[in-house]
């Protein structure tokens with residue numbers, strides 16, 4: 139790994155942090171443009187969230203995609219067309235492993251290496267400190283650019299519920315398979331895809347199931363007729379028609395005590411679950427409001443009701459973490475929310491970018507792919523034609539926020555990075571056209 | 578058409594279909610990229626299996642030929658090629674012959690091939706049609722009305738192909754061209770910027786010399802020429818010459 143006289147100086151090479159889906163596509167697209175790349179991955183294999191062997195993986199035994207294949211796969215490396223519409227998580231991992239093998243990405247990945255510090259070295263370059271997770275060795279390397287692809291679904295957040303609970307509380311990230319639900323009374327908190335998936339598994343295995351949500355949502359199905367719902371949603375037609383179709387397909391569960399949504403579709407991250415409505419209708423899942431406090435064996439709800447679960451699973455989401463750098467580099471505010479151009483480019487550091495930090499209403503991989511194509515071309519332009527690069531930067535600074543970021547959302551943490559994937563891709567496409575001809 | 582916003586592929590993905598793949602693997606894996614051959618109208622993977630696949634494998638490259646779904650349109654056939662390419666363990670070199678080159682050209686917009694070779698490519702169907710009408714009017718005219726395209730030996734093979742061999746090959750070649758395999762649609766920009774080679778014969782009666790030049794220019798080069806050969810370079814007695822030249826080019830490019 140030394141092609142420069144100084145062992146720690148990697149010259150024009152780019153450092154990629156993480157070898158999940160986003161890191162893999164970043165390596166591939168940077169390499170395609172001729173960059174030398176060193177990727178550091180703290181686990182011992184690729185796949186990130188989709189690698190259930192990783193302690194921090196948020197998937198559980200029963201997880202299937204919520205986005206169908208054509209809207210999930212990388213645009214230049216399709217999943218096998220014989221796979222199911224919504225493959226199981228083990229297939230997603232297999233797919234990512236094949237992607238890494240196909241493009242020879244592992245040659246550029248250092249496993250069991252955690253990036254612990256990224257510091258500007260002046261002159262736009264970066265000093266990156268890497269620790270071996272096995273303990274012991276640590277080294278510092280200098281890079282021309284850093285691309286962060288560390289994922290944002292691995293650091294769980296749980297609500298602070300007052301009082302003491304004598305039962306068991308776990309976060310959904312620690313829920314691996316239904317065995318721990320068997321014959322127990324379970325309360326699931328959270329109405330995102332995780333909460334809904336676990337409520338369904340609990341309905342299949344637990345003695346009794348309560349599902350607590352603090353608001354109403356649009357519960358979308360996996361299928362409309364025999365087609366995946368997200369494919370139907372992309373059929374040609376005016377926006378109002380597509381919205382009406384979506385509203386009609388979403389389950390009205392108010393008869394079963396589920397609150398009606400007080401926001402329009404897609405103003406909260408879409409839930410996709412064909413089974414949840416069935417189990418509510420069967421009475422296997424009981425919808426309950428938010429939790430107000432714990433009291434010994436009991437959990438008190440905001441409507442005053444008291445229930446006595448054995449196990450509480452908080453499916454209340456994750457937060458982004460960038461422990462390895464000073465918050466101002468990514469304009470991270472006191473809540474921990476970074477402010478990046480297109481959720482990608484550090485505003486004051488042209489050689490620092492993040493890939494995969496978006497919450498699209500479709501699969502993430504295509505966005506991460508096009509983001510990294512844009513990052514690679516941008517870095518190339520920045521390195522070869524500073525004048526044109528500043529012109530592009532000026533043009534980009536005029537781009538209205540509302541053109542790429544979903545502005546009307548339920549204002550909670552999980553919607554910080556919410557995007558409409560079509561608007562978002564359209565914007566990346568226009569950035570790519572500004573970078574036209576960069577090789 | 579946007580290469581990024583793919584409403585058609587999102588809303589109506591190409592359904593799966595049977596695809597025949599023939600493969601010949603080298604004795605030892607030397608880490609070379611696999612070659613994926615794509616036949617054109619009217620013939621199948623067999624045309625490559627005859628000589629080229631074995632030869633390529635003997636020179637250390639894994640060799641595969643896919644026969645895209647019968648009756649598929651250009652989109653479906655390109656999908657088939659990309660599906661097979663993505664199923665290979667390493668980034669593949671795509672090699673298309675005749676209208677198969679056009680399928681490859683389309684697939685290059687969707688899959689970052691390691692390299693691509695367009696052999697006697699029919700990229701511009703009208704030029705090919707013109708040539709076909711000149712050399713074999715009786716066999717071509719019915720196809721214009723949607724009928725079967727009938728080829729003559731003289732049209733497809735060089736003078737040095739023995740008559741009975743040519744006749745046997747002709748038996749197996751049957752084409753009912755679909756309009757979109759002939760149209761003059763724009764070819765996508767190849768993703769990942771692979772090196773692209775155009776090869777053919779100036780004596781090919783299906784793909785005129787000028788079409789070879791145009792195809793090569795489209796990809797920024799000049800065609801590699803094998804005078805005296807017919808359209809089916811892989812079936813002629815001197816089949817080794819073009820494929821060796823292609824492999825030499827590949828070794829230089831990799």
Ligand SMILES: Cc1cc2nc3c(=O)[nH]c(=O)nc-3n(C[C@H](O)[C@H](O)[C@H](O)COP(=O)(O)OP(=O)(O)OC[C@H]3O[C@@H](n4cnc5c(N)ncnc54)[C@H](O)[C@@H]3O)c2cc1C
Nearest residue numbers: 156158159160180186187196203204253288289494501502
């Ligand atoms: C339960 C669940 C289901 C999901 N289902 C879908 C779905 O159906 N469709 C969809 O598109 N998306 C889905 N997602 C979103 C999912 O996060 C993305 O699909 C994708 O996995 C994100 O990839 P990533 O590479 O950005 O992050 P990750 O997969 O989290 O990868 C980040 C990698 O970086 C490494 N890393 C982190 N910090 C460091 C460091 N300091 N040093 C070195 N390495 C580091 C990690 O070990 C990890 O390997 C789901 C998420 C969850 C939680």
Ligand SMILES: NC(=O)c1ccc[n+]([C@@H]2O[C@H](COP(=O)([O-])OP(=O)(O)OC[C@H]3O[C@@H](n4cnc5c(N)ncnc54)[C@H](OP(=O)(O)O)[C@@H]3O)[C@@H](O)[C@H]2O)c1
Nearest residue numbers: 202203204297328329330331332333352453454455550552
């Ligand atoms: N099968 C799959 O493919 C699958 C499965 C699971 C997850 N995912 C994906 O993974 C990502 C994370 O999903 P997630 O469901 O784990 O998290 P999430 O989308 O962040 O949802 C968290 C849920 O918990 C609620 N919540 C948060 N804090 C709370 C608090 N203090 N008290 C009460 N409720 C609280 C949220 O309510 P608000 O709406 O009010 O914020 C929301 O309903 C998403 O992109 C999701 O699509 C996919």
